[in-house]
Amino acid sequence: DAMVIQNPRYQVTQFGKPVTLSCSQTLNHNVMYWYQQKSSQAPKLLFHYYDKDFNNEADTPDNFQSRRPNTSFCFLDIRSPGLGDAAMYLCATSRDTSSQYFGPGTRLTVL
Amino acid sequence: GENVEQHPSTLSVQEGDSAVIKCTYSDSASNYFPWYKQELGKRPQLIIDIRSNVGEKKDQRIAVTLNKTAKHFSLHITETQPEDSAVYFCAASRVFGAGNMLTFGGGTRLMVKP
Numbered sequence: 001d002a003m004v005i006q007n008p009r010y011q012v013t014q015f016g017k018p019v020t021l022s023c024s025q026t027l028n029h030n031v032m033y034w035y036q037q038k039s040s041q042a043p044k045l046l047f048h049y050y051d052k053d054f055n056n057e058a059d060t061p062d063n064f065q066s067r068r069p070n071t072s073f074c075f076l077d078i079r080s081p082g083l084g085d086a087a088m089y090l091c092a093t094s095r096d097t098s099s100q101y102f103g104p105g106t107r108l109t110v111l
Numbered sequence: 112g113e114n115v116e117q118h119p120s121t122l123s124v125q126e127g128d129s130a131v132i133k134c135t136y137s138d139s140a141s142n143y144f145p146w147y148k149q150e151l152g153k154r155p156q157l158i159i160d161i162r163s164n165v166g167e168k169k170d171q172r173i174a175v176t177l178n179k180t181a182k183h184f185s186l187h188i189t190e191t192q193p194e195d196s197a198v199y200f201c202a203a204s205r206v207f208g209a210g211n212m213l214t215f216g217g218g219t220r221l222m223v224k225p
Contacts, residue, residue, distance in 0.1 A: 031210035042215035094210055102154040
């Protein structure tokens with residue numbers, strides 16, 4: 001049973017065209033995270049929500065924004081995608097400080 | 112901030128042999144250390160984790176050891192099987208009220224030869 005769901009699984013966008021990636025979870029976890037993973041690299045934390053509180057990593061570009069309208073859903077908005085933003089975007093969730101569980105990811109291609 | 116170094120970057124073993132992957136971390140305040148397995152094109156999957164009040168944890172063929180003094184932790188896989196082939200990531204985190212802020216190591220590509 002899918003617990004952390006990401007849509008779409010594959011997204012193609014054009015340089016500069018805004019894109020939104022979606023994450024939903026059925027675990028009722030209060031913390032949701034967004035990571036960027038480039039080819040052959042480790043996941044890098046972009047930001048996270050603790051309940052409704054948004055926490056941005058210091059080196060996350062302003063081009064990346066996030067929304068969490070309710071406990072189950074979280075969105076990643078890339079306002080003006082550049083070629084360097086092509087990557088796998090991973091959503092993860094946790095209950096407070098418990099283990100993080102990852103979704104299947106959205107692979108973003110920027111043309 | 113935290114910095115996690117992981118070695119080796121690639122590891123090739125014969126089926127049935129053991130595999131050991133080592134990580135070091137920089138922030139002495141880190142107190143949570145998970146290990147993830149990621150197959151090509153798939154999500155990272157948590158395989159084992161350890162908190163700083165424990166020195167060793169085992170789950171079937173997988174064990175993790177932690178040396179807080181030296182800021183080292185290691186993953187041990189015994190009786191390796193071809194399906195263990197994947198990229199393994201260690202991570203370190205300082206646990207506080209707002210969740211786990213994971214810093215990942217660079218990953219180890221494990222290849223188990225039949």
